[in-house]
Amino acid sequence: MAVNAFILIQAEVGTAGDVARQTGALAQVLTAEVAMGPYDVIARAEAENMDELGAVVVNAIGNVPGVERTLLCPIINL
Numbered sequence: 001m002a003v004n005a006f007i008l009i010q011a012e013v014g015t016a017g018d019v020a021r022q023t024g025a026l027a028q029v030l031t032a033e034v035a036m037g038p039y040d041v042i043a044r045a046e047a048e049n050m051d052e053l054g055a056v057v058v059n060a061i062g063n064v065p066g067v068e069r070t071l072l073c074p075i076i077n078l
Helices: 016-024 050-063
Strands: 003-011 029-034 041-047 067-074
Touching: 003 016, 003 050, 016 029, 016 041, 041 050, 050 067
Parallel strands: none
Antiparallel strands: 003 041, 003 067, 029 041
16 A cells, blocks of 8 residues: 655745756656745655655655755555
8 A cells, every 4th residue: 555645845945946846747746836834845745655755755855956854744544
C-alpha cells in the first residue's frame, strides 16, 4: 500500500513559483502549489514506503534550487 504525505516547503524569496513547478514535475509528486504563510509551497507526494518518501524529500525536493527547508507530514487514514 502506498504512503502519501504533504510536504511543506520554505523557499528563498522570489523562488516559490519555480520551486512549485520543479517540485511538481518530480515523478512521486502528485501536486505542488504556491501558498501564503510560513511555507511557500505545499506538495503532495506518494511513494511505496516511508523510506522512499524520505528519499523523495531529501534527495529530490531538497535539491530543487531555492528550497531552504522542508517539513514532511505523512497522511494517516484511520
